[in-house]
Amino acid sequence: MTDLTPHGSEPAKLGYSPVADVPHVLRVSDTDPAAAKRAERQIASMFLLSMILVVVFIVAFCTIDKDTNVYIPVFGEVGFLTIVLGLTSGLSILLIGTGAIQWAKKLMPDVEVVQMRHEMTSPDDATAEAAANYERGKDESGFARYTIIRRTLIGAMALFPIPVIFLLRDLWSSPVSGTLTPDEILSHTIWKKGERIVVDATYLPVRPQDLPIGGLVSAVPESLKEVQEAEGNLNARGKAAIILVRMDPKDIVAQQGDGWDYQGIVAYSKICTHVGCPIALYEQRTHHLLCPCHQSTFDLANAGAVVFGPAARNMPQLPIGVDSEGYLIAMDDFNQPIGPSFWERG
Amino acid sequence: MKFLAARRRNPLVALGLLLFALVAVGGGYAAIANIQPAQASASSQTQVEEGKRLYLAGCSSCHGMAAQGTGNGPTLLGVGAAAVDFQVSTGRMPLAAPGAQAVSKTPTYNETQIAALAAYVASLAPGPAIPTAEDTSFGNADVAQGGVLFRTNCAQCHQAAGQGGALTQGKWAPNLMQATPKQMIEAMLTGPQSMPVFSDGTLPLKDKQAIISYINNLQNASSPGGLDLGRLGPVTEGLFLWTAVFAALIAAAVWIGIKAR
Numbered sequence: 001m002t003d004l005t006p007h008g009s010e011p012a013k014l015g016y017s018p019v020a021d022v023p024h025v026l027r028v029s030d031t032d033p034a035a036a037k038r039a040e041r042q043i044a045s046m047f048l049l050s051m052i053l054v055v056v057f058i059v060a061f062c063t064i065d066k067d068t069n070v071y072i073p074v075f076g077e078v079g080f081l082t083i084v085l086g087l088t089s090g091l092s093i094l095l096i097g098t099g100a101i102q103w104a105k106k107l108m109p110d111v112e113v114v115q116m117r118h119e120m121t122s123p124d125d126a127t128a129e130a131a132a133n134y135e136r137g138k139d140e141s142g143f144a145r146y147t148i149i150r151r152t153l154i155g156a157m158a159l160f161p162i163p164v165i166f167l168l169r170d171l172w173s174s175p176v177s178g179t180l181t182p183d184e185i186l187s188h189t190i191w192k193k194g195e196r197i198v199v200d201a202t203y204l205p206v207r208p209q210d211l212p213i214g215g216l217v218s219a220v221p222e223s224l225k226e227v228q229e230a231e232g233n234l235n236a237r238g239k240a241a242i243i244l245v246r247m248d249p250k251d252i253v254a255q256q257g258d259g260w261d262y263q264g265i266v267a268y269s270k271i272c273t274h275v276g277c278p279i280a281l282y283e284q285r286t287h288h289l290l291c292p293c294h295q296s297t298f299d300l301a302n303a304g305a306v307v308f309g310p311a312a313r314n315m316p317q318l319p320i321g322v323d324s325e326g327y328l329i330a331m332d333d334f335n336q337p338i339g340p341s342f343w344e345r346g
Numbered sequence: 347m348k349f350l351a352a353r354r355r356n357p358l359v360a361l362g363l364l365l366f367a368l369v370a371v372g373g374g375y376a377a378i379a380n381i382q383p384a385q386a387s388a389s390s391q392t393q394v395e396e397g398k399r400l401y402l403a404g405c406s407s408c409h410g411m412a413a414q415g416t417g418n419g420p421t422l423l424g425v426g427a428a429a430v431d432f433q434v435s436t437g438r439m440p441l442a443a444p445g446a447q448a449v450s451k452t453p454t455y456n457e458t459q460i461a462a463l464a465a466y467v468a469s470l471a472p473g474p475a476i477p478t479a480e481d482t483s484f485g486n487a488d489v490a491q492g493g494v495l496f497r498t499n500c501a502q503c504h505q506a507a508g509q510g511g512a513l514t515q516g517k518w519a520p521n522l523m524q525a526t527p528k529q530m531i532e533a534m535l536t537g538p539q540s541m542p543v544f545s546d547g548t549l550p551l552k553d554k555q556a557i558i559s560y561i562n563n564l565q566n567a568s569s570p571g572g573l574d575l576g577r578l579g580p581v582t583e584g585l586f587l588w589t590a591v592f593a594a595l596i597a598a599a600v601w602i603g604i605k606a607r
Binding site for chain 1: 369491494495498499502503511513514517537539540541542543544545546547548549550553568569570571572573574601602605606607
């Protein structure tokens with residue numbers, strides 16, 4: 001039923017619409033051979049330009065130094081090579097696409113066509129044969145007759161997936177005795193009594209007099225360096241990171257434990273209790289700590305209470321003091337798991 | 347408008363629309379992303395006198411006749427010359443209008459006047475001094491270490507590429523692309539507004555210089571990988587995709603659907 005009249009021949013066929021309600025308007029290129037010729041040249045030049053751009057791409061790749069910059073107004077200094085490669089390859093594929101579409105729109109046959117479809121259902125005899133086959137299979141296998149076999153088969157099929165659940169359990173709990181359970185792993189950090197508090201990245205120990213009021217330090221335990229090297233991952237860091245801030249002791253409304261500060265210096269976990277982003281957006285005038293991920297805000301002057309946002313738990317506080325040499329130390333590990341809640345925590 | 351209608355059907359229109367969308371989004375962003383201020387300099391007895399005169403005329407209404415602070419402004423006792431130099435040379439003080447935070451603008455005082463004000467405030471109580479030229483020289487600093495320190499201590503508010511970012515209640519951390527080495531050291535030492543203090547005890551001068559060298563590197567960086575879209579990371583890239591690129595795709599789809607004349 002397909003009627004694909006070649007373009008240019010049989011103009012009487014053109015403009016024929018099998019759908020009576022749709023008025024068919026002829027294109028300029030259908031009626032004017034000069035316009036058709038123009039369209040042909042236009043499309044061919046798009047493809048030609050695409051080829052030229054590919055050549056420019058190759059030449060640019062071979063000749064432009066990758067460190068050359070070019071100044072583009074508004075955008076500033078950008079790498080010349082990147083810009084040229086991007087423009088040439090992008091435009092060359094775009095020109096192939098626009099040329100193809102232009103070809104289809106202007107030169108390929110522009111006639112509405114109706115294609116008749118055959119019946120979608122199977123012939124009656126085929127349907128009957130399939131039904132008969134099914135009935136015969138049921139009889140011959142005895143699925144309906146051997147009740148005990150049928151029931152045990154259903155039982156076996158139902159039980160078979162259960163080991164998968166045990167395999168999944170293995171993902172989070174080692175069967176080896178003596179190893180930590182996930183709950184224990186999540187509940188403890190490497191902070192312990194007497195562990196020195198050092199500046200993150202430089203591992204400088206901190207003395208109280210180094211930290212003025214309004215001061216902030218992103219800190220880690222002194223032993224982190226070795227632990228991190230021994231474990232070969234950042235798990236210990238991800239749990240032990242803290243921030244130290246100093247405020248006027250008069251500003252401290254509440255803490256999570258009596259005397260957990262040291263002369264107005266308080267230490268809180270750096271890991272948000274919502275989904276665990278590291279936070280150090282501390283505003284020294286409001287004592288608010290803002291998480292950039294979901295805007296949970298904690299009040300460090302008031303026991304790390306949540307004052308805004310989706311976090312559900314206070315920011316855990318680390319009790320601190322000083323050692324005999326006058327450096328800040330942790331007085332204990334956190335008394336609660338740091339970071340986001342998990343299933344076993346309830 | 348037959349003439350215009352004819353132009354619209356031109357195949358180059360899709361290309362033009364794409365380019366227009368690219369330029370409009372990128373250019374629009376760049377146009378609003380460039381704004382910030384200048385700098386100043388040193389002290390003696392006449393300077394302190396001059397500073398006192400300027401202070402009483404321009405600052406005392408909020409900070410008090412003896413810089414003890416009032417309901418409208420904090421005390422300046424112990425803030426040091428560094429804080430005065432930072433606040434006044436960036437135009438944040440004197441405050442133009444109350445708001446979430448002081449906005450940097452063209453400085454009201456010239457360098458001599460700023461030095462006098464700083465000398466006067468420093469004479470009232472000891473505080474951080476204005477960094478010397480030696481303090482602010484970062485020629486031998488380790489840029490890579492500066493990057494590590496910046497990302498550890500500063501990037502949470504100022505963004506990894508120093509582009510600044512939002513804080514709570516309308517406050518914000520400023521863009522650092524126009525900040526001078528002196529202003530950066532002063533800000534770290536004195537903790538202006540919401541910013542915490544990064545003292546020399548926990549962040550030694552050598553580390554501060556490393557951070558400055560990292561920022562200087564960013565300030566002078568070109569974009570070898572193409573347009574940087576404000577160096578805001580996936581946010582602008584995503585925004586660009588959802589606006590300019592999708593608009594171009596829709597325009598292309600419309601063009602494909604229009605019957606040729």
